[in-house]
Amino acid sequence: MRQAGRSLPEYRRLREEHPAFSDVIHRPELAAEVTMQPVRRHGVDAAILFSDIMTPVQAIVPGIDIHPGKGPVVETPFRTKADLDRLRPLDVDRDIPYVVDTVGRVRNELSDDVALIGFGGAPFTIASYLVEGGKSREYRHTKTLMYAQPEVWAELADRLADITLASLRAQVDAGAQAVQVFDSWVGALSVSDYRTHVLPATARIFAGLADLDVPRIHFGVGTAHLLPSMAEAGADVVGVDWRTPLAEARRIVGDRAVQGNLDPTALFAPPEVVDAKVRDVLADAGGEPGHIFNLGWGVLPETDPEVLTRVVKVVHALGAA
Numbered sequence: 001m002r003q004a005g006r007s008l009p010e011y012r013r014l015r016e017e018h019p020a021f022s023d024v025i026h027r028p029e030l031a032a033e034v035t036m037q038p039v040r041r042h043g044v045d046a047a048i049l050f051s052d053i054m055t056p057v058q059a060i061v062p063g064i065d066i067h068p069g070k071g072p073v074v075e076t077p078f079r080t081k082a083d084l085d086r087l088r089p090l091d092v093d094r095d096i097p098y099v100v101d102t103v104g105r106v107r108n109e110l111s112d113d114v115a116l117i118g119f120g121g122a123p124f125t126i127a128s129y130l131v132e133g134g135k136s137r138e139y140r141h142t143k144t145l146m147y148a149q150p151e152v153w154a155e156l157a158d159r160l161a162d163i164t165l166a167s168l169r170a171q172v173d174a175g176a177q178a179v180q181v182f183d184s185w186v187g188a189l190s191v192s193d194y195r196t197h198v199l200p201a202t203a204r205i206f207a208g209l210a211d212l213d214v215p216r217i218h219f220g221v222g223t224a225h226l227l228p229s230m231a232e233a234g235a236d237v238v239g240v241d242w243r244t245p246l247a248e249a250r251r252i253v254g255d256r257a258v259q260g261n262l263d264p265t266a267l268f269a270p271p272e273v274v275d276a277k278v279r280d281v282l283a284d285a286g287g288e289p290g291h292i293f294n295l296g297w298g299v300l301p302e303t304d305p306e307v308l309t310r311v312v313k314v315v316h317a318l319g320a321a
């Protein structure tokens with residue numbers, strides 16, 4: 001899950017030497033190193049590429065920055081039909097060669113039994129940054145665009161879907177063995193708005209990946225109400241946060257796998273409580289295949305890395321039992 005690295009002293013040391021977050025993403029030797037850090041330390045079964053959901057659009061649109069502690073900031077927000085002209089298709093070789101290079105390096109360095117997960121942003125979450133200009137609580141401008149200019153919104157969502165799709169296909173070509181599409185903020189929508197304004201563009205990404213034969217993971221936060229619709233978007237695995245019991249998620253998503261869902265703040269509990277909560281997650285998943293153990297959302301930077309290592313050990317011990 002995002003930001004496992006942020007809790008690590010080795011990541012912080014590297015960031016002291018390279019304070020600009022985007023520099024690390026743009027330099028394959030650094031991005032590959034940071035991708036490997038949590039794998040070396042925790043012995044997890046999969047690595048997630050070090051990059052950001054905004055990386056492809058950042059390569060296309062000038063004036064997008066990612067501020068640690070604040071997230072993506074877009075200098076001139078997207079609010080009108082004319083803004084669509086600022087969003088041409090992604091040219092992988094020209095726009096994100098460093099992402100492709102990083103994937104290749106990481107794949108070479110990882111052992112065969114550790115998977116590399118590539119990722120991208122879903123149209124709603126990326127659009128929310130572009131339209132609001134940064135992080136939002138209410139998504140007022142985003143929803144206004146959706147309601148007042150539905151054709152402009154639909155075109156924006158489709159273009160963003162195509163950008164993410166191109167980036168994900170390139171990551172798989174370069175060696176990623178699974179892909180995850182993050183729709184972190186989509187829980188803010190009603191079921192009806194999701195179905196009308198977001199599901200079609202999101203489904204386009206998963207359909208466009210179908211021929212690659214890699215597991216496709218779809219992740220959101222606070223999405224209990226959206227799960228039946230998200231299952232229709234076409235991923236193989238649906239990720240849920242700690243608010244939704246995995247057993248319930250399984251019932252809803254049918255024959256798809258589920259991912260999750262330990263609360264990242266549970267890692268601050270006493271060790272025996274952490275262990276019990278990990279056991280609860282596994283028990284809730286039902287001991288059946290088709291569950292990827294994960295946190296329900298990103299690792300908090302203040303997390304003790306040793307607790308994470310322990311969680312991995314407990315999961316491996318119980319998962320093998």
Ligand code: CP3
Nearest residue numbers: 001002003004049050051052053068069070071182184298
């Ligand atoms: O863990 C990893 O390093 C994997 C790579 C990864 C990052 N961002 C690196 C990153 C992944 C998978 C993401 C996805 C991402 N980026 C999402 C979706 C997942 C989620 O957690 O919801 C979102 C919404 C973003 C946009 C974004 N980028 C946010 C909200 C932030 C956090 C700002 C903050 O510091 O609170 C970022 C910056 C970011 N992306 C960091 C990392 C490691 C932190 C920068 C730093 O301090 O090093």
